[in-house]
Amino acid sequence: MIDLPAVDVPSGPPSRSDSGLDPDAATGPETGLFGLGMAPEEARFLALPVPYQATVSSRRGTIDGPQALIDASCQLDLWDFVLGEPWRHGFAALDAPDAIRELSEETARLVARLRAGDAGVREDVDRAGDRLAAWLADAVGRMLDRGRFPLVLGGEHGVSRGAFVAAAARHPGLGILQIDAHADLRHAFEGLRSSHASVMRRALELDGVSRIVQVGLRDVGREEARMIEAEERIVAFPDHRLAAARLDGRGFSSVAESIVATLPERIWVSIDVDGLDPSLCPGTGTPVPGGLRWDEINCLVDLLAHSGVTLVGVDIVEIGPSFWDGLVAARLLYRFCGAAAAALDPH
């Protein structure tokens, strides 16, 4: 069995001061997350790459999404007209153990056997998913306990489960704001409880999760549609409703206001980039036409920043491996961090 070593999370609160750092300096990929060249000890925002794609059902490649985000992130200018200077809180990426990639590859081989008819391996696949969730829950939990703001970079959407576990345990009543083309509410997909298509169903099983707000849905199964109807903890803003608002001239900002109004006091943000228009994330595994435009998702971020809702963590998943996919994901992540920073102590 592949051993999953615990992530090295710095002890204590972030230590940084921004003196001496020029946010306008030229940077390259060697300068780390957002080109800041910061050590994890200094950073409030800690990113953890989770290169895992064991249960993906369509195109592969998201295993390299986290690195694509980190590499492209040095291209950003760090001033934000609406959100100011999120970089002052400090950003750094932790190293994912090689074992995560190995577990992904080993489990993907089991999934291939399952698809070829070997039902006996199903439990082994789910066990791998459970181990990954426990590993991530431990890492994210320690980040939260040490005053850090966790950023989980995927990888398939299945990886988010461990983050939900950690955040819901520490913030009972937690909401999850899910940007996604898919509901991910299947009890199991291909018989797998640990499937990327079941991650929100697993989230609903957590006592600490009070609400899931789903935005951008447009590729949903019958069981999922019924669940959205029946489950009062789910509030859905499917894509056709967003489109209707645009088409009859109401615009997106009124919709965004109603989205923000449904959120509880504390939320985890789970961004599956396939919730966006596919021109923004062409390399994602299961693209679907439609979705949020760039100005719309940013409108939602700006409203969130001024809403009084507290963000406790963000995951961004299903990122494609190309430079463009990484760049869009990096920009979106930076802006969500800016919204989160509105509720943080002054740096």
Ligand SMILES: [Mn+2]
């Ligand atoms: Mn998803």
